[in-house]
Amino acid sequence: MMSSLMEKATIEEIKEQVRRDDFSEGERGKFYHPNAELYLPIYLEPEVADVLRKLAGEKGVQVDTIVNDWIKKNIALIETV
Structure with a gap:
């Protein structure tokens, strides 16, 4: 399926997507919160x-x-067995 999608995209469309999705200035882990619930x-x-x-x-x-x-009631019931 990926190859059929790539065949339909022109080189210019792919270049535009690469320019648009440039993460070279991104910050790794910016939204990572290890203790998040x-x-x-x-x-x-x-x-x-x-x-x-x-x-x-x-x-x-x-x-x-x-x-x-x-x-909670089901957990309590299971723990009594």
Whole structure:
């Protein structure tokens, strides 16, 4: 696939891209933070999300509160086995 993309680009287009994407003045690690906390994006099935939204609405809490509570309870249950 890469070769077909390269065949379609002209030499001038490639030169322009190289000029545009010049990182010679870049600073390595500028945005690197070794202690940064990364959050996991969790994607729920629509039916599960619907149930969670309903429960959260009934309890007056956020969906993530319910999910975290459930996960903590499951972890505790697993650790007792």
